[in-house]
Amino acid sequence: MKNVLVLLPLNEEKKQALRERFPECRFSFDGEKTHTAAQIREADILIGFPKPALIGASERLEFLQLSSSGADAFVKPGVLAPGTLLASVTGAYxxxxxxxxxxxxxxxxxxxxxxxxxxxxxxxxxxxxxxxxxxxxxxxxxxxxxxxxxxxxxxxxxxxxxxxxxxxxxxxxxxxxxxxxxxxxxxxxxxxxxxxxxxxxxxxxxxxxxxxxxxxxxxxxxxxxxxxxxxxxxxxxxxxxxxxxxxxxxxxxxxxxxxxxxxxxxxxxxxxTPHISGGFHLPGTLERIEEICFANLEAFLRGGEIRNIIDFSTGYKK
Amino acid sequence: MKNVLVLLPLNEEKKQALRERFPECRFSFDGEKTHTAAQIREADILIGFPKPALIGASERLEFLQLSSSGADAFVKPGVLAPGTLLASVTGAYxxxxxxxxxxxxxxxxxxxxxxxxxxxxxxxxxxxxxxxxxxxxxxxxxxxxxxxxxxxxxxxxxxxxxxxxxxxxxxxxxxxxxxxxxxxxxxxxxxxxxxxxxxxxxxxxxxxxxxxxxxxxxxxxxxxxxxxxxxxxxxxxxxxxxxxxxxxxxxxxxxxxxxxxxxxxxxxxxxxTPHISGGFHLPGTLERIEEICFANLEAFLRGGEIRNIIDFSTGYKK
Known part of the structure; x- marks a missing residue:
């Protein structure tokens, strides 16, 4: 059973739907601003936009599905352990x-x-x-x-x-x-x-x-x-x-x-303007992000094409 | 010979072109903010946006070709003498x-x-x-x-x-x-x-x-x-x-x-914003205004269809 830490602002209904869609996972939920290093250390999979400094190249983390379009903060040496799969949500913003x-x-x-x-x-x-x-x-x-x-x-x-x-x-x-x-x-x-x-x-x-x-x-x-x-x-x-x-x-x-x-x-x-053009400010954006993130989670767990995998050498998607 | 008072911001070249195009007119030039009641009293034809209070229902004024789209200030009783032809530049702005x-x-x-x-x-x-x-x-x-x-x-x-x-x-x-x-x-x-x-x-x-x-x-x-x-x-x-x-x-x-x-x-x-969306702020606008005004001047002087004649009863063009 995989531990999945989700940092998206989901309501109870959406959390429940996730548990039902992925019974092979143990989900925990927190926010982009409130999560801790201890929570990340327990995660096999992380979905959202974690603070890079808290990841500490966790060996346990297999897959980081970002909720952002940019991945630059996560391709830097020392942030993710070698072999961690990194994907963005290019397309949502x-x-x-x-x-x-x-x-x-x-x-x-x-x-x-x-x-x-x-x-x-x-x-x-x-x-x-x-x-x-x-x-x-x-x-x-x-x-x-x-x-x-x-x-x-x-x-x-x-x-x-x-x-x-x-x-x-x-x-x-x-x-x-x-x-x-x-x-x-x-x-x-x-x-x-x-x-x-x-x-x-x-x-x-x-x-x-x-x-x-x-x-x-x-x-x-x-x-x-x-x-x-x-x-x-x-x-x-x-x-x-x-x-x-x-x-x-x-x-x-x-x-x-x-x-x-x-x-x-x-x-x-x-x-x-203070880096607000993305985020979840435009209604519909969060829904598009969820769609991409959970389709990728399914592909990662059950096989299938994972979209927007980031190439660590260029910082762009492969 | 008609006296034509022009209140558009024209350069010397354009003024000269006007004199050549309309030899049957005596032109005088001034600005929307600087013209006087005395100048208006001498005019048979006025082109531009005069101060309504200075017109004093001049009996001499035959044709007022506005440089504006709105004509509301000029259809009010007492501004123009009965029979004065009024036209706007609908289309330019x-x-x-x-x-x-x-x-x-x-x-x-x-x-x-x-x-x-x-x-x-x-x-x-x-x-x-x-x-x-x-x-x-x-x-x-x-x-x-x-x-x-x-x-x-x-x-x-x-x-x-x-x-x-x-x-x-x-x-x-x-x-x-x-x-x-x-x-x-x-x-x-x-x-x-x-x-x-x-x-x-x-x-x-x-x-x-x-x-x-x-x-x-x-x-x-x-x-x-x-x-x-x-x-x-x-x-x-x-x-x-x-x-x-x-x-x-x-x-x-x-x-x-x-x-x-x-x-x-x-x-x-x-x-x-301070009523600036019209005016001559967008390059090309003044040229469109000139085109309409002088085509109407030609139609008025030599016969032809005058565009954008204002109906005093509705305030809209006829």
Whole structure:
């Protein structure tokens, strides 16, 4: 009998359904914020988003099914014992995060962040020219589940969409031009909006640095909804102060929470949201996560294809 | 020779082109904020958005071609002499205002206004559940140029769109269900988002009052980008404080600028922008306005169909 520790916020009905579906398991339940190292040491299988530091490379843990899309905190040496199977829930957050990035893009294009600042001071004043996605060129860096959703939305409202990814593939119908991440410098000067949705890996670390920002179009917008390590915060602040960027928005930062007094908090043309675009905020997201997690649990226990297994060497799914 | 006073922000090149295109006119140029009553008294034709109080029902003025979509300030008794021809530029602002309303809708759905407030205080905190337009029901009240553009955008990102208008017509392809403004109470309880884009007329005055807001769905969003007279501000504030509304956004208010200390400035779940969604903020808008204005000038001078003539009895174009 396998010990399964579940850290998803499930109600009693769902817990009971799980016990009935998997009689070969002994389930225990806790929360992402409240679980302990002792609970993890007892687990053969863990489902949810545990604190990496509490796992201690447990030899007992056979399978960690994350409730997140990103797996970067768990591929680092010493977190999981060699041979532990790691899977993510790529696919569950596409809509939620893609829409958040899309909403942020419109917020910045229409200067709604500046008008919100003015509202707090009861200022009825004109902030000047605004932008649009109609006819604009949008560069999406990373065409996974989230990037694809964002690309679809931009295309639907009239943007020309360029997508870049690690490896060549057929061009999806919601992308006008498909390129490789290695060709970024060719595409950056063309884009009115650049949106990065990259996982946190060695290769994506500070991909957006001073050099990349300098290649961007004057007056363009930078959006980041992947990992906070994808951009150099000092370089971004500089590109917002002295150009070429008109504005930027991110849902993630390299250090979270963003430290007090950090320039990204303060710059008027920078919008920061506190890593909330994923999570369970969009109704339906938790259900999609449960579906993927428990289908993988079934495949792991009874044989079948486990989806979204993470390759420890790249940090991406295999 | 006709005296034509133009209040559009034209550069020298465009002024010269006008003189060449219309040799039968004597042009003078000024701005919307700087023109005087004396200038208006000399004009046979006026193009732009004059201050209504300065017109003084000038007997000399034959044709007022507005640079605005709304004509409500000019159909009031005593503003124009009887017989003065009045035309608007319906069509020029559809994209700009429709997109602004769309951006505001996403801002409220994703709580970006609250996260912006938090950013000012350097608060890294979770604001809970968010919404989406995918699968949501959007009710568009007023299907003119702006309402149609908003409807198209919502439909493109997956919403079910209900449109209501004054008079029956064929259902456009970007609307799923078409009804009449008189049937509002049938549609209000179904809508996750209600967007009103109505001109300021006797019939639309405080159309959204306490009764209408009470008919709306709990947790729904109200957006207004037509005229500030379309809703009762006290009733809206009450619906935001005690439900059923989750949030609201408006680009226009009954009194502009919105008076200091007004509840709409202060309510956390209310977003106000200072009547900037139209104007010349979106590049391309001024060019569209010029096109309509000068095509109408040509039709007026040389014969031809004048577009967007305003009916003084309804306040709508004929």
């Amino acid at each position: 596409g809509q939620a995060v893609g829409e958040h990035a899309f909403a942020m893009t419109w917020e910045l294009l229409k200067k709604l962040h500046l008008y919100r600042d003015d509202q707090a001071k009861e200022i009825w004043g004109d902030r000047g020219t605004v932008g649009t996605l109609r006819g604009a060129t949008v560069l999406v860096v990373g065409l996974g589940d989230i990037g694809s959703e964002y690309a679809r939305l931009c295309k639907a409202v009239g943007a020309r969409v360029i997508g870049v990814k690690r490896r060549p593939s057929a061009c999806p119908d919601y992308v006008d031009e498909l390129g490789l991440t290695d060709e970024l410098e060719r595409y950056l000067p063309q884009a009115d909006v650049v949106c990065t949705v990259l996982p946190g890996t060695d290769k994506t670390y500070h991909l957006f640095n001073a050099e990349r920002f300098a290649q961007m179009k004057p007056g363009s917008i930078f959006i980041n909804c992947g990992r906070g390590t994808a951009f150099d915060a000092d370089a971004l602040a500089e590109a917002l102060r002295n150009g070429p960027l008109a504005a930027a928005g991110t849902d993630v930062t390299e250090v979270e929470p963003l430290p007090a007094g950090h320039p990204l908090w303060k710059l008027e043309n920078m919008v920061v | 559809g994209q700009a205002v429709g997109e602004h309303a769309f951006a505001m809708t996403w801002e409220l759905l994703k709580k970006l206004h609250l996260y912006r407030d938090d950013q000012a205080k350097e608060i890294w905190g979770d604001r809970g559940t968010v919404g989406t337009l995918r699968g949501a029901t959007v009710l568009v009240v007023g299907l003119g140029d702006i309402g149609s553009e908003y409807a198209r955008l919502c439909k493109a990102v997956g919403a079910r769109v209900i449109g209501v208008k004054r008079r029956p017509s064929a259902c456009p392809d970007y609307v799923d269900e078409l009804g009449l403004t008189d049937e509002l109470e049938r549609y209000l309880p179904q809508a996750d988002v209600v967007c009103t884009v109505l001109p300021g007329t006797d019939k639309t005055y405080h159309l959204f009052n306490a009764e209408r807001f009470a008919q709306m769905k709990p947790g729904s969003i109200f957006i207004n980008c037509g005229r500030g007279t379309a809703f009762d501000a006290d009733a809206l504030a009450e619906a935001l404080r005690n439900g059923p509304l989750a949030a609201a956004g408006t680009d226009v208010t009954e009194v502009e600028p919105l008076p200091a200390g007004h509840p709409l400035w202060k309510l956390e779940n209310m977003v106000v």
